[in-house]
Amino acid sequence: MSTTDHSRPGSAGGADEPGQLHGGPDDDYSPEQLAAMDRTELDRLGARYDGVEVLHVEPVAPPGSPLDKRNTRQVTLWFALAALFAVAFVVVYAGSGWFLPSWMWSTGSSTWSALYTPMLGALFGLSMISIGIGLVLYVKKLLPHETAVQDKHDGSHFDRVTTGATLMGGLDASGLPRRKLLAGTLGLLGLAFGAMVIAPLGGFIKNPNKGNPLGTTPWADGLRLLRDDGTPVRPGDQVAGSLATVFPAVPGGNKAYDAAVMLIRLRPEQVAALVIPPGQEDFGYGDYVAYSKICTHAGCPVSLYEQETSRILCPCHQSQFDVTDGAKPVFGPATRPLPQLPITVDDEGYFIARGDFPEPVGPSYWNIGRVS
Amino acid sequence: MATNTVPGPRVGQPTSLAGKAAFEVDDRLIVAGPVRRTLNKVFPDHWSFLLGEIALYSFIVLLLSGTYLTFFYDASMKEVVYDGTYAPLRGIEMSAAYESTLNISFDVRGGLLMRQMHHWAALLFVASIVVHLLRIFFTGAFRRPRETNWFIGITLLVLAMLEGFAGYTLPDDLLSGGGLRIFSAVFLSIPVIGTWVYFTVFGGDFPGEVIIGRLYILHVLIIPAILLALIALHLLILVKQKHTQFPGAGRTEHNVVGNRLFPTFAAKATGLLFIVFGLCAGLGGLVQINPIWLLGPYNPAQVTAGSQPDWYIGFVDGGARIFPPWEIVLWGYHIPPVFWGALGLPGLMFGALAIYPVLERVLTKDTASHHLLQRPRDVPVRTSLGAMAITAYVVLWISGGNDLIADKFDLSLNAMIWFGRIGFLLLPPIAYWATYRICIGLERHDREVLEHGIETGVIRRLPSGEFIEVHQPLGPVDAHGHGELAYGGASVPKKMNQVGGARRAIRGFFTPIEEPAEVQRQAEVEARGLESEQASRELTGSGRPSEGGRPSEGGRPSEGGRPQDPRD
Numbered sequence: 001m002s003t004t005d006h007s008r009p010g011s012a013g014g015a016d017e018p019g020q021l022h023g024g025p026d027d028d029y030s031p032e033q034l035a036a037m038d039r040t041e042l043d044r045l046g047a048r049y050d051g052v053e054v055l056h057v058e059p060v061a062p063p064g065s066p067l068d069k070r071n072t073r074q075v076t077l078w079f080a081l082a083a084l085f086a087v088a089f090v091v092v093y094a095g096s097g098w099f100l101p102s103w104m105w106s107t108g109s110s111t112w113s114a115l116y117t118p119m120l121g122a123l124f125g126l127s128m129i130s131i132g133i134g135l136v137l138y139v140k141k142l143l144p145h146e147t148a149v150q151d152k153h154d155g156s157h158f159d160r161v162t163t164g165a166t167l168m169g170g171l172d173a174s175g176l177p178r179r180k181l182l183a184g185t186l187g188l189l190g191l192a193f194g195a196m197v198i199a200p201l202g203g204f205i206k207n208p209n210k211g212n213p214l215g216t217t218p219w220a221d222g223l224r225l226l227r228d229d230g231t232p233v234r235p236g237d238q239v240a241g242s243l244a245t246v247f248p249a250v251p252g253g254n255k256a257y258d259a260a261v262m263l264i265r266l267r268p269e270q271v272a273a274l275v276i277p278p279g280q281e282d283f284g285y286g287d288y289v290a291y292s293k294i295c296t297h298a299g300c301p302v303s304l305y306e307q308e309t310s311r312i313l314c315p316c317h318q319s320q321f322d323v324t325d326g327a328k329p330v331f332g333p334a335t336r337p338l339p340q341l342p343i344t345v346d347d348e349g350y351f352i353a354r355g356d357f358p359e360p361v362g363p364s365y366w367n368i369g370r371v372s
Numbered sequence: 373m374a375t376n377t378v379p380g381p382r383v384g385q386p387t388s389l390a391g392k393a394a395f396e397v398d399d400r401l402i403v404a405g406p407v408r409r410t411l412n413k414v415f416p417d418h419w420s421f422l423l424g425e426i427a428l429y430s431f432i433v434l435l436l437s438g439t440y441l442t443f444f445y446d447a448s449m450k451e452v453v454y455d456g457t458y459a460p461l462r463g464i465e466m467s468a469a470y471e472s473t474l475n476i477s478f479d480v481r482g483g484l485l486m487r488q489m490h491h492w493a494a495l496l497f498v499a500s501i502v503v504h505l506l507r508i509f510f511t512g513a514f515r516r517p518r519e520t521n522w523f524i525g526i527t528l529l530v531l532a533m534l535e536g537f538a539g540y541t542l543p544d545d546l547l548s549g550g551g552l553r554i555f556s557a558v559f560l561s562i563p564v565i566g567t568w569v570y571f572t573v574f575g576g577d578f579p580g581e582v583i584i585g586r587l588y589i590l591h592v593l594i595i596p597a598i599l600l601a602l603i604a605l606h607l608l609i610l611v612k613q614k615h616t617q618f619p620g621a622g623r624t625e626h627n628v629v630g631n632r633l634f635p636t637f638a639a640k641a642t643g644l645l646f647i648v649f650g651l652c653a654g655l656g657g658l659v660q661i662n663p664i665w666l667l668g669p670y671n672p673a674q675v676t677a678g679s680q681p682d683w684y685i686g687f688v689d690g691g692a693r694i695f696p697p698w699e700i701v702l703w704g705y706h707i708p709p710v711f712w713g714a715l716g717l718p719g720l721m722f723g724a725l726a727i728y729p730v731l732e733r734v735l736t737k738d739t740a741s742h743h744l745l746q747r748p749r750d751v752p753v754r755t756s757l758g759a760m761a762i763t764a765y766v767v768l769w770i771s772g773g774n775d776l777i778a779d780k781f782d783l784s785l786n787a788m789i790w791f792g793r794i795g796f797l798l799l800p801p802i803a804y805w806a807t808y809r810i811c812i813g814l815e816r817h818d819r820e821v822l823e824h825g826i827e828t829g830v831i832r833r834l835p836s837g838e839f840i841e842v843h844q845p846l847g848p849v850d851a852h853g854h855g856e857l858a859y860g861g862a863s864v865p866k867k868m869n870q871v872g873g874a875r876r877a878i879r880g881f882f883t884p885i886e887e888p889a890e891v892q893r894q895a896e897v898e899a900r901g902l903e904s905e906q907a908s909r910e911l912t913g914s915g916r917p918s919e920g921g922r923p924s925e926g927g928r929p930s931e932g933g934r935p936q937d938p939r940d
Binding site: 035047050067070093107117118119122131132135147148150151152206208247254256258294317318319331332333335336369370 | 384409412413414457458460485489553554557561562563565566567568570571572575576622626630632635640644645650652653654655656657658671672676677678679689692694696697698701704705706708710714741743774775785786789886
């Protein structure tokens, strides 16, 4: 598509002459030759330059034939359906709350608002799928089926050698291979620069070993055991065999991830079977025991208490703990018992803690046995 | 200068308006050449090549619906008291993130559709990547020179899973919060640096106040940007290397047979884009997903029984469930089991996937470039390894929902866990063995059909009284009546209809719109002209080398007779 015009001011001189590297298909075919070809020939010619040969074209049904008419009708129908669904979508979307019932949903509200999202999805989806089917049918029924083959080339040896020469020539010109000091300095600069660029990520780092945050909880001596609604618990409040989740009486105690405690009142037969871990003989109070609710496997709250078997099940990974045996894991992936909270009753008869858990709560970590 | 105009019409100059406009554009941008090369690019015509496209299109759905959601979502863990449309949660303390997600669901017109569409598209995105990966694996498309693209694909899968996890954690509801808690335990379990990683990710102790904001920027900017860049690179390499193709007549290591991009492939691909989009929209409207208003805001002391992550995280959960309670304690330092179950197993899986092309190249010493695909049966070891890996994955995945299975089918939960533990070790080798035998059997059957021909179902009694079944050879036969066609790595026809044993149906739904006589005449012409145009005819077929081998020359010479034409 050369439009060079030598009479143009400012374009005089040799600069506008094509260089000797100019060439390609424009030299092979003159505009006159191309003008003499029909569109299919031009298409195939261009394709050949792209390494593509059209091998076979299966023609479509002849225009006006019953088959052609039916095919056209089918494709048109799908696009018409798509348009119809699109219009219906807009009507439902914008019309709800205007000339149609309100779309706002609330418990016990009308059928229309309950069906609003399903209607939108169905209409939107049907419209899109109809367009898709229409396009696929267009290809299958209205376009000639063409089979083409395209050449695939491996890497060019010429390109490799010449590119390599240019690259190595540049490296040679820089003299870096022999200017050892300069090259070494650049290497060091790279390291230092890289370190400088990533150093600000240090802002993310927090020290987990400052004050043993993983090994301690909000529980402390004298803190009352509160229910989620903030009310304290008395020994007479629970029936035997029941479980209540309690939190320390500190601000935000019921939101702390490691503070939730299961206060369990054992049944007499459970008390009889109770095995108390050494050193924790006085942790319970009467027929009450209190264990951390946080699973020692992955930190989920262990919530499912089956009193017939005295087992507590974690619904996340099915670790099971035996409350009559120091909440030791009896099945599943957990390895450490649920820590026990030492409890007693204060002057007013409400449960209080006698201190924090004797060991870290929740999942294990590398230095769990090393920090205290 | 102003007087200087482009010269008037010359030979080959455009005359139509569109032509003139195109000329003006090309005069400035010089794009005619590249555009023609693009339009002429040939794409193989096989359904399995569309799987990756489904992933690409669901990613587009994700970008569009996700951008919509960002305008309404508030990535903040600030405590608020809900006072919105959804009555059951009014007066409850929750994070601003959860409140804004409720608002998207109840107070934004069409917001729930967008949210659910986004979620469904995410599930489809990961699923289509996995199925695409399996196609690449089982057909050997990852072999040299495509190892780079394989590796990019694995990276895309891992990123897609992380992106999905970050995304479904954003609502800060009870379910996702529990999932985040488990993730925190996984970080914590990493040997040596676990507690540091945990404090760094959460900005202190779990859950802290920053994690939702951090996940948000990861979810809407950092991971999508990397995904987008890698997808672009993935496609660029694909275009540069050109497609692989299944073996077939006329298909070689040095060509691609199929349709040109324009108009056939472009129209089909656009059609698929709309169908994927429509599917996500339909699911998003009709099938409820992640109804966070039923779950409530996150509370570290609460959990729901039967809680499940999105499907692609299920196998990680399964690994954590079935790993035995083995806590390694060395000099007082602990490596908890959740590290092996939730980090070790997935790490092993993705690591094995990533290095597999190199592994296979080293073990088979096959370092050549391959552009023709293999049928899974022809590479029994690889196929069996794949079946083994899938079996292990499925056992983990089932174990991720073992509580639900135990509940619904009234099984013992502990038995389900033991099934997972034993099944994970026992079933993969069995799958390997079974797959290997099936591959060998299929290979042998292919060879048998090539040698002896297709079973016609026609039983003939010889004068001696012996009964034989007439076989239809697929090509020329030698003196003993054995087929001389070699196996070319392509599908071998095994039914008479596949080699033209039956006529095609007359078109027309209520009334025929073709003349039956005309159709028959065409078929006869086609059969007669077959010999002369065999070359082109073979290329138009579905790649079966024997497409042209029709039951014209009768059965085995030793049986001395034509097979009975099923039409008569």
